[in-house]
Amino acid sequence: MLIRQPIVTVAGHVDHGKTTILDSIRKTKIVETEAGGITQKISFTKVPIEIIKKRLADKSKDIKLEIPGFLFIDTPGHAAFSHLRKRGGSLADLVILVIDINEGIMPQTKEVIELLKLSKIPFVVALNKIDNISGWRTNLREDTSKKPLGVLDLKESIENQSTNVKTSFQEKLFTLMASLHYYGFNAKLFYEITDFTKELALVPCSGKTEEGINELILMLIGLSQKFLKENLKLTKDAKGVVLEIKKEKLTYLESILYDGSLKINDEVAIASFSQPIITKIRVLEEILPLSNKFKATKEVGAANGIRMQVTDSTNILPGMPFTIFKNNLEEIKKEFKKEGVQIKTDKQGIIIKADSLGSLEALITMLRQNNIKTISAGIGNINKKDFISAETNLKDDPLNAIILGFNVEEDDEVKQLMKTSKVKIIKDLVIYKIIENLSKFQEEKNNEIKKEKLTGLSPLCKLAVLHQYIFRNSNPAVFGVKVEAGKLKTNTSLINDLGEHVAKVKSIQEQNHSINDAEQGKEIAISLPGIMFDRVLTNVDYLYSDLTEAQFKHFKENKDLLNKEEIQTLQRIAQIKRKQKPTWGV
Numbered sequence: 001m002l003i004r005q006p007i008v009t010v011a012g013h014v015d016h017g018k019t020t021i022l023d024s025i026r027k028t029k030i031v032e033t034e035a036g037g038i039t040q041k042i043s044f045t046k047v048p049i050e051i052i053k054k055r056l057a058d059k060s061k062d063i064k065l066e067i068p069g070f071l072f073i074d075t076p077g078h079a080a081f082s083h084l085r086k087r088g089g090s091l092a093d094l095v096i097l098v099i100d101i102n103e104g105i106m107p108q109t110k111e112v113i114e115l116l117k118l119s120k121i122p123f124v125v126a127l128n129k130i131d132n133i134s135g136w137r138t139n140l141r142e143d144t145s146k147k148p149l150g151v152l153d154l155k156e157s158i159e160n161q162s163t164n165v166k167t168s169f170q171e172k173l174f175t176l177m178a179s180l181h182y183y184g185f186n187a188k189l190f191y192e193i194t195d196f197t198k199e200l201a202l203v204p205c206s207g208k209t210e211e212g213i214n215e216l217i218l219m220l221i222g223l224s225q226k227f228l229k230e231n232l233k234l235t236k237d238a239k240g241v242v243l244e245i246k247k248e249k250l251t252y253l254e255s256i257l258y259d260g261s262l263k264i265n266d267e268v269a270i271a272s273f274s275q276p277i278i279t280k281i282r283v284l285e286e287i288l289p290l291s292n293k294f295k296a297t298k299e300v301g302a303a304n305g306i307r308m309q310v311t312d313s314t315n316i317l318p319g320m321p322f323t324i325f326k327n328n329l330e331e332i333k334k335e336f337k338k339e340g341v342q343i344k345t346d347k348q349g350i351i352i353k354a355d356s357l358g359s360l361e362a363l364i365t366m367l368r369q370n371n372i373k374t375i376s377a378g379i380g381n382i383n384k385k386d387f388i389s390a391e392t393n394l395k396d397d398p399l400n401a402i403i404l405g406f407n408v409e410e411d412d413e414v415k416q417l418m419k420t421s422k423v424k425i426i427k428d429l430v431i432y433k434i435i436e437n438l439s440k441f442q443e444e445k446n447n448e449i450k451k452e453k454l455t456g457l458s459p460l461c462k463l464a465v466l467h468q469y470i471f472r473n474s475n476p477a478v479f480g481v482k483v484e485a486g487k488l489k490t491n492t493s494l495i496n497d498l499g500e501h502v503a504k505v506k507s508i509q510e511q512n513h514s515i516n517d518a519e520q521g522k523e524i525a526i527s528l529p530g531i532m533f534d535r536v537l538t539n540v541d542y543l544y545s546d547l548t549e550a551q552f553k554h555f556k557e558n559k560d561l562l563n564k565e566e567i568q569t570l571q572r573i574a575q576i577k578r579k580q581k582p583t584w585g586v
């Protein structure tokens with residue numbers, strides 16, 4: 001039985017060295033061709049076993065190499081590794097989680113770890129940039145005639161470092177082991193592992209000096225051949241995942257084929273949220289070994305990075321699985337359904353958007369774990385339809401008037417609409433940050449709603465009289481005030497520092513416009529009927545809203561919804577009231 005190359009995804013935080021490690025494995029310099037050295041999008045490279053054999057030289061002589069090579073997938077640190085989804089699991093057979101040993105676990109590292117835990121994909125940790133440890137020396141192996149033979153074996157290299165460097169290395173290592181332990185992983189240096197099914201291998205390395213890279217490759221070979229052989233067996237039916245839809249002059253579907261083989265003119269069924277899309281392959285290309293270039297071909301076998309041009313590419317979405325079509329629509333429909341291409345949503349909830357099916361699923365899974373419901377979920381930028389759903393939610397439950405965007409942007413139209421809307425958009429490139437921000441926003445919003453209810457029943461406020469702005473002495477008296485605390489509403493009864501009733505606020509004006517209420521910090525004009533300013537207010541600096549004892553107690557019970565100034569005002573009102581009745585509000 002034929003086995004295919006394992007698909008190995010390299011994931012981790014921005015700049016931790018994912019592309020550099022891949023470059024050193026394939027002996028290329030892709031990093032130097034990237035804009036700003038930043039990987040912009042997911043890319044794949046095929047590395048044939050011959051190249052691996054050559055680089056491992058005598059090190060591989062004790063191992064039987066059964067796999068035909070590797071298909072590596074490089075992911076941008078800023079985007080989601082969750083993108084890489086295949087039916088019922090992850091597209092990756094193995095993952096290299098790259099962590100800069102000097103920086104440790106960072107936001108994207110955390111995200112990848114969470115996803116790895118969910119998906120249960122085997123992985124190894126490349127503790128990269130060991131050469132950056134202060135004082136680190138890279139020693140070369142030499143043959144008898146002093147000809148350099150590459151770097152020393154990692155273990156030997158560590159042993160050859162000075163005591164200081166060794167201590168520093170150990171400290172960093174232990175810190176990382178402790179962090180990984182927190183996530184439930186029992187991590188050890190790879191050469192100290194006794195049971196690979198229970199322990200997580202840490203391979204210290206440097207993409208720059210290449211120390212540890214051979215060891216990393218040996219780990220990948222070992223793990224693949226020991227644990228993955230069943231997964232790597234090929235069947236006849238072509239199966240793959242569309243990674244990206246590239247619109248150049250023509251539209252290409254950049255995809256990974258992970259099972260079977262495909263020919264030009266074959267028909268494929270591509271999953272969608274409704275009916276599968278049946279379309280014919282017009283042009284077929286496969287990725288060249290060690291390169292990011294494609295070449296046209298008539299037939300490709302798995303595992304492979306391919307580009308297809310199909311007769312109908314409308315409505316195809318990134319992340320969708322595809323399979324060869326042999327007039328078996330019902331069977332395919334059932335299969336897609338079983339594999340969960342249908343995204344289940346709730347009757348009520350927030351709106352979510354993500355850049356691919358894989359990331360949408362990852363987002364939904366994590367939202368579910370946090371008991372957050374979604375009313376609609378889609379792939380692509382945040383559009384007017386999403387905005388309208390959120391606007392509709394505003395009426396039913398403002399806590400659901402939220403759109404979450406994972407690695408997507410909002411359309412220009414939506415940007416315009418957002419200027420005057422109460423809908424909230426939360427976007428990020430890291431799922432758990434989205435969830436963190438969502439919880440924070442919902443909590444704030446919840447308090448705001450509770451507070452509105454609280455202050456809706458009885459206004460709490462303190463006003464400073466602005467003696468330089470007296471517009472009218474009486475009938476009614478009109479003058480300026482500043483809302484020092486709380487919110488002033490029309491019809492609020494005001495008292496002075498002695499607890500005497502002054503008047504009821506008839507109207508509030510802000511820059512010649514009548515308004516119904518004014519928040520803390522606002523300077524406004526108010527009109528009070530039935531008093532003469534010069535008799536009643538000349539010596540008054542502050543006015544307060546009149547509260548009943550019941551209202552006061554209600555505020556006191558909900559003190560956590562009030563800010564510092566409001567609490568002080570509440571205390572001040574009680575003080576004033578107690579001058580006349582010492583047991584007021586007690």
Ligand SMILES: Nc1nc2c(ncn2[C@@H]2O[C@H](COP(=O)(O)OP(=O)(O)OP(=O)(O)O)[C@@H](O)[C@H]2O)c(=O)[nH]1
Nearest residue numbers: 014015016017018019020038039077129206207208
């Ligand atoms: N000293 C040292 N520098 C390294 C090593 N690996 C990578 N670098 C440097 O770190 C920087 C980032 O490396 P990349 O390989 O682009 O990192 P990446 O993880 O692919 O980054 P993104 O694709 O942007 O997420 C580059 O300047 C590399 O030269 C290493 O082992 N040692």
Ligand SMILES: [Mg+2]
Nearest residue numbers: 018019038039
């Ligand atoms: Mg990169």
